[in-house]
Amino acid sequence: MKQKKLGVLGGMGPAATSLFFERVIENTVASKDQDHIDMVVLNHATIPDRTRAILEDNKEPFLQAVKKDFEIFEVAGIDNIAIPCNTSHYFIDEMQEMTSINIINMIEETVSFIRTQFGSNAKVGILATDGTINTGIYQEECHKYNMKAHIPNVHDQQKVMQTIYDFKADKPVDVYGFEQIIANLMENEKCDCVILGCTELSCIDISDHLRPYCVDAMQVLVNESIVLSGKKIKNRAVVSNKA
Incomplete structure (x- = not known):
């Protein structure tokens, strides 16, 4: 498979985004820099709280915030988008309608x-x-x-x-x-x-x-992101929460 660019819509929260990025690097089979995945990571920490958006039935501020991020990914030539935030996937159908780029469904x-x-x-x-x-x-x-x-x-x-x-x-x-x-x-x-x-x-x-x-x-999302980017997962990469 041809190598593809990965967009990471992060900031939900920042530490989790950092861990996702680290795990992608650690779990990708690579012997040199050029073997790794090209990524555009947006640490959009000011995105409105997802749980509050759901519980208060007020989704528009969240959707408007991520819409701008998808536009950045489109300009950057991203092939797949990973969103390391479970709660945000409640809006995945509406988010997918905003962009032609595939959003990986965690x-x-x-x-x-x-x-x-x-x-x-x-x-x-x-x-x-x-x-x-x-x-x-x-x-x-x-x-x-x-x-x-x-x-x-x-x-x-x-x-x-x-x-x-x-x-x-x-x-x-x-x-x-x-x-x-x-x-x-x-x-x-x-x-x-x-x-x-x-x-x-x-x-x-x-x-x-x-x-x-x-x-x-998150590890499931990491593994799927690697595969969809045209790379191989290291054998030691298992689904667990070992940081």
Whole structure:
């Protein structure tokens, strides 16, 4: 496949965008600079909050902000766009209508991976923002494959949101408490795997004994971005949240 340019619509949040960029470089088979993927990374940190846009039913400020980014990508000759933000994919149909450039659907790719790895009868735990949970985008995608989707109880969901926003605010993150939520989904709710459905959660280093059951949506997006750019993924590149 001919090498293609990748556009990265980032800033949601900046640390997650940085990690995505690093993972693309680390997981691309390359022996010299010229073997890597040409990327245009827009760290659009001032994009309106995606969860708030959904919960307040006010999508226009978000859509108007990203429209300008797509115009930049078109001028730059981008072939595929990666958006390392799960919640923003609620608007993917409307975003795709704004541009002729293919937007990689992280939600679809993640659930497709789970079906391949864990089977069509898998029970899938979903850890994500309130916005992502409330839209049901992961739940609906799981149901397409007849897989069971399970969301945390209210108390655990509050902890998930606290974890996400503590990380965004550069505050100490209760990693142990977050891991207990994962363990509960695996042991008590009998989930076969858990989706790390927020890119901030991809930045947290999960313990080795839990990592095999965590499907990191960002890593799925990284892998698909590499393949669609005409490059090969390193053998060591697995779907996990190991930073």
